[in-house]
Structures are given as C-alpha cells and as structure tokens.
C-alpha cells in the first residue's frame with residue numbers, strides 16, 4: 150500500500166499539485182530547507198543561533214547525462230561560495246552524494262573512456278577542495294549496497310588529499326563492521342547510520358533488531374578507536390547507548406558528533422546541545438527537494454498519510 154502511495158506521490162501531476170498546495174509545501178518545509186540558497190541560509194542561521202552545527206545536503210537534478218552531473222557540481226560550488234559569502238562556512242559540513250556527481254552514469258553516455266566513478270571522483274575533489282579553502286569539509290553519503298566498494302575507493306582518494314573528508318557507513322550491511330574497523334584511523338570522520346536502502350539478505354542484516362545490534366557493535370568499536378564517530382540516528386535507545394559509550398570512553402565533545410535530519414526530533418537535537426554534546430543537523434535543500442521528500446515517504450507510512458491529507462486540504 151505504502152509503495153503504491155509513494156508511486157502516486159512521485160507522478161508529475163501530484164508533484165505539480167504539491168508544489169502549489171500551501172499545506173503540502175508547509176509539510177515538506179518541515180524536512181527540507183527549500184529549493185534555493187536564499188531559502189537555505191535563514192535555516193542555517195537559525196540552527197547556528199541554537200548552538201547546532203549543520204551539514205548541508207544539496208539535492209541536485211537527476212543525473213542521466215554528464216551535463217546533469219556538471220550542473221550539480223555547479224550547485225555544490227555555488228553552495229560553498231554562498232556559505233563563504235555569508236561568513237558561515239567555517240566548521241560547516243557538506244554531505245555529498247556521489248550519485249549527483251555522476252557515479253552511476255552508464256559507460257554509453259560517457260565520453261573519453263571515463264567511468265562514472267572517475268567523473269564523480271574528479272567532481273567530488275573539486276567540491277572537497279573548495280570546501281576546504283572555505284574552512285568547511287565534506288562527508289560522503291552512502292547509497293545502495295552495490296556502490297559501497299566504489300564509494301569507499303573514491304572516499305580513500307579524497308581522504309588522502311584532504312584528511313577532513315568523512316565517510317558514511319550503513320549498519321544494515323553485514324560488511325560494515327569490517328569496513329569500520331579498517332577505516333577507523335586517528336581523526337577519520339566516520340558517520341554511522343542504519344541505512345535507508347533495501348539490500349538482499351545475503352548482504353544485509355535481517356530485521357530492525359539485528360540492524361540495531363550491528364549498529365551498537367560498530368559504534369562501540371568506533372568509540373573506542375581514535376576515529377571521530379558521527380552518530381547519525383534518531384533512535385532514542387541508540388542515542389542513550391551512545392551517550393553511555395561517550396561517558397565511559399571519556400571522549401571530549403569535539404571528538405564525536407550526534408547527527409540528525411532537519412525536522413526530525415528537533416527538541417532532542419537541542420537537548421543534546423544543552424547538555425554539552427556536539428550535534429549537527431543534516432539539512433537537505435535544492436532542486437531535487439521533491440524527490441527527497443518522496444523517498445522519505447517511502448520510509449515513513451505515517452508521513453505519507455499526512456502528506457495526502459495536506460494535499461486534500463485536511464491538515
């Protein structure tokens with residue numbers, strides 16, 4: 150049922166209606182900081198005024214040909230420039246999804262014998278360098294399981310060039326504990342999330358309970374390493390376990406972060422800051438905002454119902 154509704158929400162007519170229905174726009178705006186840099190900046194300033202750090206996720210245009218990836222590259226570079234102009238770049242994180250930069254482009258549409266991975270590496274390098282020059286840094290997102298090897302290979306190159314570049318790992322994947330052990334070198338920013346992509350049982354843990362256990366095992370290892378764990382979850386139990394691990398390992402507040410999505414558990418985000426933790430909010434914005442929202446619906450049936458009600462003017 151949920152997938153049918155999500156399919157419905159993804160249709161062009163529904164997209165048009167959602168863009169013009171004020172209640173639907175309001176609902177989307179709870180989770181997405183708008184479409185333009187002018188929409189984004191006030192959100193970032195508000196978060197900063199509350200002691201929260203931010204990680205900006207640029208939501209680009211779908212990538213079908215290399216020109217789309219080049220357009221998204223420009224979107225990232227404009228973002229860095231704007232953060233710089235506004236004086237809010239130092240300490241900012243950009244979350245970069247390599248798919249926006251061409252990672253998944255098929256060989257047939259690429260010229261010059263370059264693969265999608267090579268194009269994404271070249272573009273991501275430009276984003277990492279521009280960010281670093283502005284005092285910001287990049288953490289690479291992780292997509293579906295078949296892209297993990299390629300993503301780690303690209304991250305290694307970027308990290309060698311700029312050691313502040315972080316990487317995301319998904320607890321749902323069986324391989325993650327080994328990956329984390331290999332990556333957890335001093336100072337490396339490792340973001341641990343549960344993972345939001347479907348994966349076959351051969352490569353992924355089975356149910357929520359197994360994923361949570363894997364999350365805790367990996368987190369325990371990261372917390373006792375010299376890496377910088379970025380704890381990306383809203384799950385109250387996992388947050389409590391993380392706080393206990395931080396206490397036991399005596400970690401300083403600048404040696405780990407809690408990270409949560411914009412609009413989700415905002416009071417908890419502030420509570421973490423109020424008691425002295427470092428908390429960073431992952432703020433999505435950009436031309437691909439609607440697709441991001443629909444993906445979010447796919448994960449949360451309750452949000453789908455709210456969205457439909459808002460479209461029908463019943464909110």
Ligand SMILES: Cc1cc2nc3c(=O)[nH]c(=O)nc-3n(C[C@H](O)[C@H](O)[C@H](O)COP(=O)(O)OP(=O)(O)OC[C@H]3O[C@@H](n4cnc5c(N)ncnc54)[C@H](O)[C@@H]3O)c2cc1C
Pocket residue numbers: 289290291292317319342343344345346381382383384385408409410413431445448449452
């Ligand atoms: C900073 C950050 C970066 C991420 N990067 C990636 C990535 O690169 N690759 C990837 O696969 N996944 C990524 N994710 C998504 C992640 O994998 C999970 O899908 C998502 O965080 C939900 O899992 P959870 O740990 O919060 O636990 P859950 O058990 O899913 O959620 C715990 C509670 O949080 C609340 N909640 C969580 N998500 C939502 C939502 N969307 N809407 C409303 N309430 C919600 C609910 O109250 C829920 O009961 C990222 C998440 C964060 C916070």
